[in-house]
Amino acid sequence: MTIMLQVKDEAAVMNRMPEMPKAPGLYLEDIVVGDRFCGGAIAVTAETIKTFAREFDPQPFHTDEVAAKYSFFQGLAASGWHTAAMTMRLLAEFGPKVAGGLIGGSCEVAWPQPTRPGDVLHIECEILSVTPSRSKPERGSVLMRSETRNQRGEVLQVLTARLVVPRRN
Amino acid sequence: MTIMLQVKDEAAVMNRMPEMPKAPGLYLEDIVVGDRFCGGAIAVTAETIKTFAREFDPQPFHTDEVAAKYSFFQGLAASGWHTAAMTMRLLAEFGPKVAGGLIGGSCEVAWPQPTRPGDVLHIECEILSVTPSRSKPERGSVLMRSETRNQRGEVLQVLTARLVVPRRN
Numbered sequence: 042m043t044i045m046l047q048v049k050d051e052a053a054v055m056n057r058m059p060e061m062p063k064a065p066g067l068y069l070e071d072i073v074v075g076d077r078f079c080g081g082a083i084a085v086t087a088e089t090i091k092t093f094a095r096e097f098d099p100q101p102f103h104t105d106e107v108a109a110k111y112s113f114f115q116g117l118a119a120s121g122w123h124t125a126a127m128t129m130r131l132l133a134e135f136g137p138k139v140a141g142g143l144i145g146g147s148c149e150v151a152w153p154q155p156t157r158p159g160d161v162l163h164i165e166c167e168i169l170s171v172t173p174s175r176s177k178p179e180r181g182s183v184l185m186r187s188e189t190r191n192q193r194g195e196v197l198q199v200l201t202a203r204l205v206v207p208r209r210n
Numbered sequence: 211m212t213i214m215l216q217v218k219d220e221a222a223v224m225n226r227m228p229e230m231p232k233a234p235g236l237y238l239e240d241i242v243v244g245d246r247f248c249g250g251a252i253a254v255t256a257e258t259i260k261t262f263a264r265e266f267d268p269q270p271f272h273t274d275e276v277a278a279k280y281s282f283f284q285g286l287a288a289s290g291w292h293t294a295a296m297t298m299r300l301l302a303e304f305g306p307k308v309a310g311g312l313i314g315g316s317c318e319v320a321w322p323q324p325t326r327p328g329d330v331l332h333i334e335c336e337i338l339s340v341t342p343s344r345s346k347p348e349r350g351s352v353l354m355r356s357e358t359r360n361q362r363g364e365v366l367q368v369l370t371a372r373l374v375v376p377r378r379n
Binding site for chain 1: 262265266267269270281291298311313314
C-alpha cells in the first residue's frame with residue numbers, strides 16, 4: 042500500500058517501477074524477430090479524404106476531385122498523413138499489444154502510391170529487431186516494419202517505426 | 211487550344227507537359243540549400259488531442275487525462291500522428307509554395323517530446339538539399355528539415371521530408 046500511495050503522489054510510471062504489479066501485455070522479452078501482425082479493413086471514401094484534408098492538408102488534390110484530376114496525382118488522393126493516421130488506427134487494433142501501449146519514438150515513412158477513394162486498408166507488420174536499452178534497464182526498443190495495403194494488395198505506405206517497449210525484469 | 215484539349219482528354223499533369231503554361235509557385239531552380247520557412251500558431255487543446263485520438267489512435271494516454279497520468283507520458287499527450295498532421299497544416303500554410311503543391315514521397319519523423327494541451331505550434335524549416343532527378347528530367351527532389359516547436363521553443367517533432375518538385379525547364 043505504501044508503494045501504491047507513493048506512486049500516486051509522484052505520478053510515476055508503472056512500467057518504470059519493477060516492484061509494482063506489471064501491466065498486462067507484451068514485454069520486450071515476449072517479442073521475437075520475425076513476429077507478424079496483420080489485420081484491418083478501413084474503407085476510404087472521397088468524403089473521409091476531404092474531411093481530413095480540409096483540417097490538416099488543404100491542398101486541392103486532397104480536397105477537390107476536379108483540381109485533383111489535373112494535379113500530380115491525376116485524381117483525388119488522401120494526404121499521406123491521413124494514410125499514416127489510418128495506419129495508426131490499424132496498429133492500435135491489430136498490431137502487437139505492448140504493455141503500456143504502442144509508443145513510437147521515431148520512424149521512417151514512404152508512400153509508394155497514393156490512397157484513393159474506394160481503397161480498403163489493412164496492415165501487415167513484421168518485427169525486425171528487438172534491442173534492450175543500454176542506458177535504461179527497464180526498457181528497450183523494437184523496430185517494426187508495417188505495410189499498409191489496399192484490397193488489391195498494393196502497398197500504399199511503408200512505415201518502419203522504433204517502438205519503446207518495457208522489459209519484464 | 212489543341213494542346214489544352216489534349217491535356218483535358220488525357221487528364222495529363224500540367225507539370226509534366228513542358229509545352230504548357232507553367233503553374234505558379236516555386237520550381238526546383240528556385241529553391242536553394244539553406245532557404246528557411248517559418249510560421250504558424252496552432253493551439254493544441256485537450257479536446258483536439260482527444261478528438262483526433264478517438265478516430266486514429268485510441269490509446270488511453272491520448273484519450274483520457276486520468277489514465278494518461280499513470281502512463282509512460284505522465285499526462286495527456288497528443289498522438290505523434292496528430293502532431294504530424296498539424297505540422298502538415300503548418301507546412302501547407304508557411305512552407306515553400308512549390309508549383310503543383312507540397313508532395314512528399316518519403317520522410318523520417320522523430321518526436322523528442324510529446325505535444326501537450328496548451329502547446330501552440332509553429333514550424334521552422336530549412337532546405338537541406340536540392341537534387342534533379344536522373345531518370346525524370348521534368349522533376350527533382352528537395353530534402354527539407356522541419357522542426358515543430360511549441361511556444362517555449364521546445365522541439366516536439368523533427369520531420370525530414372523528401373519532396374517531389376517540378377523543374378521549370
